[in-house]
Amino acid sequence: MSLDAVLAKIDDDLPNATERLLNLLRIPSVSTDPAFKRDCDDAADWLVADLKMLGADASKRLTPGHPMVVGHIDGDGPHVMFYGHYDVQPVDPLDLWDTPPFEPAIEDTPAGKVISGRGSSDDKGQLMTFVEACRAWKDVHGSLPCKISFFFEGEEESGSPSLVPFMVKNAEELKSDIALICDTGLFESKVPSIVTMLRGLVAEEIIVKGPDRDLHSGMYGGVAMNPIRVLSNIITGLHDGTGRITLPGFYDAVPELADEIRAQWQGLGFDHAKFLGDVGLSVPAGEQDRTPLEMIWSRPTCDVNGIWGGYAGDGFKTVLPAEAGAKISFRLVGQQDPDAIHEAFETYVRSCLPEDYTVEFPLGKGSKASQMSIKDPAFEKARKALSDEWPNPAAYVGCGGSIPIAGHFKDILGVDAMLIGFGKDDDQIHSPNEKYDLESFHKGIRSWARILDALSA
Amino acid sequence: MSLDAVLAKIDDDLPNATERLLNLLRIPSVSTDPAFKRDCDDAADWLVADLKMLGADASKRLTPGHPMVVGHIDGDGPHVMFYGHYDVQPVDPLDLWDTPPFEPAIEDTPAGKVISGRGSSDDKGQLMTFVEACRAWKDVHGSLPCKISFFFEGEEESGSPSLVPFMVKNAEELKSDIALICDTGLFESKVPSIVTMLRGLVAEEIIVKGPDRDLHSGMYGGVAMNPIRVLSNIITGLHDGTGRITLPGFYDAVPELADEIRAQWQGLGFDHAKFLGDVGLSVPAGEQDRTPLEMIWSRPTCDVNGIWGGYAGDGFKTVLPAEAGAKISFRLVGQQDPDAIHEAFETYVRSCLPEDYTVEFPLGKGSKASQMSIKDPAFEKARKALSDEWPNPAAYVGCGGSIPIAGHFKDILGVDAMLIGFGKDDDQIHSPNEKYDLESFHKGIRSWARILDALSA
Structure with a gap:
């Protein structure tokens, strides 16, 4: 035909x-x-x-x-x-x-x-x-x-x-x-x-709960631990100063890129400066010893896709909220196991909780690379x-x-x-x-x- | 009469x-x-x-x-x-x-x-x-x-x-x-x-801006610094491990409580356990060498009153947002100067910004104690x-x-x-x-x- x-x-x-x-x-x-x-x-x-x-x-x-x-x-x-x-x-x-x-x-x-x-x-x-x-x-x-x-x-x-x-x-x-x-x-x-x-994906949501109601920050501020601070501490601790993800064992099943594949990718002449410049950026974040293309295609990541807590409207409200939440995702490569990543994440988050705090994980589902x-x-x-x-x-x-x-x-x-x-x-x-x-x-x-x-x- | x-x-x-x-x-x-x-x-x-x-x-x-x-x-x-x-x-x-x-x-x-x-x-x-x-x-x-x-x-x-x-x-x-x-x-x-x-009050809002648009976290995650991570780092760094606020000079104009006032307050028989228990808590946060009553009445604080960024609705969205924001307040005591606190806060926040990032301070107003x-x-x-x-x-x-x-x-x-x-x-x-x-x-x-x-x- x-x-x-x-x-x-x-x-x-x-x-x-x-x-x-x-x-x-x-x-x-x-x-x-x-x-x-x-x-x-x-x-x-x-x-x-x-x-x-x-x-x-x-x-x-x-x-x-x-x-x-x-x-x-x-x-x-x-x-x-x-x-x-x-x-x-x-x-x-x-x-x-x-x-x-x-x-x-x-x-x-x-x-x-x-x-x-x-x-x-x-x-x-x-x-x-x-x-x-x-x-x-x-x-x-x-x-x-x-x-x-x-x-x-x-x-x-x-x-x-x-x-x-x-x-x-x-x-x-x-x-x-x-x-x-x-x-x-x-x-x-x-x-x-x-x-x-x-890459695979693990999509997590965490809801961190402290006081049993929203509080007046003038009355309880400083004395009652603030859930947004707890959440921020959790997020901050997920990466170290070099951009690596800190969950124990996270990189165990991450293969190094084969030399021939790295060579092939280099042959593509990827324009890293344009890739970042297209979205108003000039300096790549992430692991400092990897090229952006290598990071995107062959390295695992952790990103915060959403966060909420307290008052976000016009003006100001001196509230100390009862809870705060975030949506956090991991991109997986190689043989990284979504269930193991979820478990490591949950263990880590629980280890960050102050006294009196609880956390919920409504999602925690994933797929392999x-x-x-x-x-x-x-x-x-x-x-x-x-x-x-x-x-x-x-x-x-x-x-x-x-x-x-x-x-x-x-x-x-x-x-x-x-x-x-x-x-x-x-x-x-x-x-x-x-x-x-x-x-x-x-x-x-x-x-x-x-x-x-x-x-x- | x-x-x-x-x-x-x-x-x-x-x-x-x-x-x-x-x-x-x-x-x-x-x-x-x-x-x-x-x-x-x-x-x-x-x-x-x-x-x-x-x-x-x-x-x-x-x-x-x-x-x-x-x-x-x-x-x-x-x-x-x-x-x-x-x-x-x-x-x-x-x-x-x-x-x-x-x-x-x-x-x-x-x-x-x-x-x-x-x-x-x-x-x-x-x-x-x-x-x-x-x-x-x-x-x-x-x-x-x-x-x-x-x-x-x-x-x-x-x-x-x-x-x-x-x-x-x-x-x-x-x-x-x-x-x-x-x-x-x-x-x-x-x-x-x-x-x-x-106490006095300084009410701040910060809006942290990185990429010039919302990005797909599968495409830019890891390579483009995430504004929610930047914001979390800022919030985390505002307190040290003992609950003290880290802004340089923050405590300079904070007077120590006079002994007779401390004695009078102790005479009130404030029930710290009930104060916390009333809102579902048992352990006070904040400066560990102060009683809660002393903290509430005579010590300055820093609280996050609201945070937002990315997708916070039902389900999941693998977005890497262009910006994220928070409302942050300071309670002031003694002779702490609201303008000086605002300046120290702004300087600190700007020092936390990665390359390519900007920040806005739409509020930043305050009153003395x-x-x-x-x-x-x-x-x-x-x-x-x-x-x-x-x-x-x-x-x-x-x-x-x-x-x-x-x-x-x-x-x-x-x-x-x-x-x-x-x-x-x-x-x-x-x-x-x-x-x-x-x-x-x-x-x-x-x-x-x-x-x-x-x-x-």
């Missing part, structure tokens, strides 16, 4: 493809906030309907949380499973958005046309690149070059509580020859890449197909984020996963003013058409 | 006095939050109308902030100025209130009847004790035993920005022989007291009058809170102030479920009637 005709069809149909994406982006499917439960359901329904238009046997599959969407299209060639997620991050602080996050639009910018809105890049826009590639193949040839399955999740931004149970229960249905995951980006916004290393095997010839086929579409040849890279699904495909289904995505560093994912370049969307669709062609060869 | 008839009138009229207080409590005059500006104005109008019913020449006096209420009633005897504040603290967290904060009620409790609602104790209920005492005198005798002025503020809970300019501008009108301030409590909830030492002169015979007259009303003789005590008005009466008007109040330790001022014992209200009114009688003698 002719790839060129498919690519031409993709070019012609881009306005319609974009319009379809905007419709999906208008659904505020914020998975972490129960207020948007209905919207997550609506997004799943929208996807089922769209897959059915492609001729897929598609259905919404209920879970204790948000539903999964699964669809299958028979075809010759290898069986390819595609994964994406239809849920999005919360949008606060809302006042920092230039346009409403769920009123997406095509905008002209000095750097070209972009699709604006929450989820445009992470991950609805990326998810739709694959769907649109299939649509073009189907439109041109009446069939697809591979047997295709679609697997869309609605809880990726909220810890994927239903994912593993669902995959275990439906393992036979979800098995394939190779899995494709579109939730990553172009390296340095220009080099197409296949991610072969992913993943390492792909690139011996499967599909990896090299895909890398060449990507290289044909983009000005720069494609590379195998690491990823600082945590996409546990890749590990689940391997562990539960025995299937290798290729992580290929077209996001750019300035897409503002998880931030106000998220966008997806129209070029990413367009060339993303074309990339998948080429990859399907290559995998079927 | 007969005091007994006035006390009898107070007893008879208590239900009506209580009803008047409930009406005032229904006005949500939260001064720190601009959303309640209109309500503060309403509370001022309510008080003007009530003072006029007493025959006072009363008026609402506009300021750049919330209005003052000033009223005068001519009479024989010394000129007595009474100060109280009609504004109240914010009510959050609202879900911890058993009944709505602005729907006050008389409630039966195992410990007796209480008046519930925000401001019932701090300070509307206390303010009205004096007004009701005057009303009873007027009703019984047609006149008052002293020349009386009323001075009610609406910004006490938000730093009193208009107070000093107003007092300076209206100094002639506000001068009197003695000032009475009702914004304090019974010592250990049972000993009537006149406060002769008040106050020390009353008890040589004025009015003090001893009032102490005896209080002793006649209550089961325990009245005492001269210190106060951990900061009521800068007392210092202003002395500095601006040259008038000594007596701080006399009837709050109890469990009144939950500044907390959910604020209340004022009906006994405090009733005996508070009777106390002022006795004090007016004593001062006129």
Whole structure:
């Protein structure tokens, strides 16, 4: 079957493809906030309907949380499973958005046309690149070059509580020859890449409780230990003066980077100054003997993602609060065990508590890091197909984020996963003013058409 | 004129006095939050109308902030100025209130009847004790035993920005022989007291800013310094391991407690264990070589009154925030200079900032500590009058809170102030479920009637 005709069809149909994406982006499917439960359901329904238009046997599959969407299209060639997620991050602080996050639009910018809105890049826009590639193949040839399955999740931004149970229960249905995951980006916004290393994640919340009520700081200040001070001490003690994380045993299962991988990464010519300069910084924090790229891809981290306690409104309130809390996450690499990290963290936090204090750990869930095997010839086929579409040849890279699904495909289904995505560093994912370049969307669709062609060869 | 008839009138009229207080409590005059500006104005109008019913020449006096209420009633005897504040603290967290904060009620409790609602104790209920005492005198005798002025503020809970300019501008009108301030409590909830030492207050806010936008912690975590970590380091470093505040020069102007005052305070038999036990604590924090009473009345403190940054909602968001902030207050004693403390704090905070970081100080205002002169015979007259009303003789005590008005009466008007109040330790001022014992209200009114009688003698 002719790839060129498919690519031409993709070019012609881009306005319609974009319009379809905007419709999906208008659904505020914020998975972490129960207020948007209905919207997550609506997004799943929208996807089922769209897959059915492609001729897929598609259905919404209920879970204790948000539903999964699964669809299958028979075809010759290898069986390819595609994964994406239809849920999005919360949008606060809302006042920092230039346009409403769920009123997406095509905008002209000095750097070209972009699709604006929450989820445009992470991950609805990326998810739709694959769907649109299939649509073009189907439109041109009446069939697809591979047997295709679609697997869309609605809880990726909220810890994927239903994912593993669902995959275990439906393992036979979800098995394939190779899995494709579109939730990553172009390296340095220009080099197409296949991610072969992913960090794991432990997401913790701690709520530190001291006095049994809010107190007047004029009456009890100094005498009653302040929970915000206790929390600050805990956070401060998590790193030493050199940026290393202090939990006992934290680095035990962290491998040193192999020389050949370090050499390959150095060959990428990563612009560390630009990486920091893009966000208004000039000096890297963290372990002082590591390069930023090494830190992001191959080193574990600990970050505080949120903190609260006492009075944070206008003016001043001389309160000594009864409690204070924080959300703290660890990125894991190598063989670091999420359960062991959680235990070390809990032990550490409890050791920091003064007399009379208690602490709660409402979360404490995690996933291990993943390492792909690139011996499967599909990896090299895909890398060449990507290289044909983009000005720069494609590379195998690491990823600082945590996409546990890749590990689940391997562990539960025995299937290798290729992580290929077209996001750019300035897409503002998880931030106000998220966008997806129209070029990413367009060339993303074309990339998948080429990859399907290559995998079927 | 007969005091007994006035006390009898107070007893008879208590239900009506209580009803008047409930009406005032229904006005949500939260001064720190601009959303309640209109309500503060309403509370001022309510008080003007009530003072006029007493025959006072009363008026609402506009300021750049919330209005003052000033009223005068001519009479024989010394000129007595009474100060109280009609504004109240914010009510959050609202879900911890058993009944709505602005729907006050008389409630039966195992410990007796209480008046519930925000401001019932701090300070509307206390303010009205004096007004009701005057009303009873007027009703019984047609006149008052002293020349009386009323001075009610609406910004006490938000730093009193208009107070000093107003007092300076209206100094002639506000001068009197003695000032009475009702914004304090019974010592250990049972000993009537006149406060002769008040701590000062420096209220700071810091907003620490690093990256120029919120970042994905998977992409920038570890490499970009986290503002919540920076803020935690700042807070942690404000105290050393023994509970002392580390700002250079902080203790320079802090006097050691005189032996005779320490002895007098020890004679009060303060129950330190109960003081802590009342709020669910057993071990005092702070300087380990000081007793809690000494710490509260005579030692400076530093507390964090609020903190915020990143994502604090349901679920988890792997954000590395662009900024984080905290509200931090210092209680001052002796000759500690608020401006010098602010400067030392700002210098310290700036010294904690990593490269690329900035900090803002939107507040940084303060007041010195106050020390009353008890040589004025009015003090001893009032102490005896209080002793006649209550089961325990009245005492001269210190106060951990900061009521800068007392210092202003002395500095601006040259008038000594007596701080006399009837709050109890469990009144939950500044907390959910604020209340004022009906006994405090009733005996508070009777106390002022006795004090007016004593001062006129």
